[in-house]
Amino acid sequence: MSISAQIARLCLCALLVSVGLAVVRGLPSLAASDSTSAEPGACRAPAQPDANSSVRFIDQDQAKTLVGAPGVVFVDCRPRAEFELGHVSGAVHLDPTGHGAKDGDRALPHAPLDLLSRASTVITYCDAQAQCERSLLLAARLREAGLRDVRVLEDGMPAWLAHGYPAESGICAQCEADQP
Amino acid sequence: MTQAIRWSVRVGFCALFVWAGWTKLLDPGAFAADISHYRVLPEKLVPPLAVGLPVLECVVALALLTRTYLRGAAWLGAGMLALFAAAMAQAKLRGIDLDCGCFGREIADPVSWGKVALNGGLAMLAAWVACSAHDSVSGLPEPPPEAANRT
Numbered sequence: 001m002s003i004s005a006q007i008a009r010l011c012l013c014a015l016l017v018s019v020g021l022a023v024v025r026g027l028p029s030l031a032a033s034d035s036t037s038a039e040p041g042a043c044r045a046p047a048q049p050d051a052n053s054s055v056r057f058i059d060q061d062q063a064k065t066l067v068g069a070p071g072v073v074f075v076d077c078r079p080r081a082e083f084e085l086g087h088v089s090g091a092v093h094l095d096p097t098g099h100g101a102k103d104g105d106r107a108l109p110h111a112p113l114d115l116l117s118r119a120s121t122v123i124t125y126c127d128a129q130a131q132c133e134r135s136l137l138l139a140a141r142l143r144e145a146g147l148r149d150v151r152v153l154e155d156g157m158p159a160w161l162a163h164g165y166p167a168e169s170g171i172c173a174q175c176e177a178d179q180p
Numbered sequence: 181m182t183q184a185i186r187w188s189v190r191v192g193f194c195a196l197f198v199w200a201g202w203t204k205l206l207d208p209g210a211f212a213a214d215i216s217h218y219r220v221l222p223e224k225l226v227p228p229l230a231v232g233l234p235v236l237e238c239v240v241a242l243a244l245l246t247r248t249y250l251r252g253a254a255w256l257g258a259g260m261l262a263l264f265a266a267a268m269a270q271a272k273l274r275g276i277d278l279d280c281g282c283f284g285r286e287i288a289d290p291v292s293w294g295k296v297a298l299n300g301g302l303a304m305l306a307a308w309v310a311c312s313a314h315d316s317v318s319g320l321p322e323p324p325p326e327a328a329n330r331t
Contacts, residue, residue: 010249014238
């Protein structure tokens, strides 16, 4: 039997079993599966929070009341260019994927960390795409770094702008200072 | 000697694919989320792939132990491993920090360049199994035992 015939038969076999499984068990739902998201592609707290999860969320309205409050720092996790186009008023920029060129380097820049370590509440946000991975990643790292109250902003920057909540734009001066 | 090595590699791949496929089949929802985190496929394709891919891994694993389907299974396995390596590489290049989802969620397995290299190496090993199987499977039949004893 030729290789292509073998491959075709194996794929057909897998297809039939898969269809059978899908009929019996149904197709998996992205919404039900991702522990950090209530719906596919959304940046929301799960409907049934995992007791073991260290990530906490904050909704847009609550977060808005904390803009400018003492001890509260908003952290923008998006790329620098997007931060400069528009961000939550008073937010600092810290892209968890943009630092450390070497593989496995999980170090965060010292300057924002020093500021964040003095804050009572840190709220991370990003563009809310694909389960807001950047905000979740940074929140997890900040928790690892010892910060106690770290929240992820539900729905991120797009919803913030849509609500018309306080935002500003401009060059990231602190990014310049972080450059080695 | 080569036969023994090839047989060991086949059994090793079989165990690897069964383990990978079975853990994903136990929690297809979690695997669907893992696939979506790679951000390469439209969302509609993710759920069927989350069911189909683990099944294909299990089918390939079993076929690797047969004589009839060995070459096809080895090439399929090599293709899948190369595809996994490519998916991980694009995630690394785009700065996406994620778990590879290779063995379900029981094992935290972050994507790294080491993992990309490992999958690439395994793909080449599977291709070697496919190529080396060519002689013994589709080539001339092996002599019967009594004929071998006479010589």
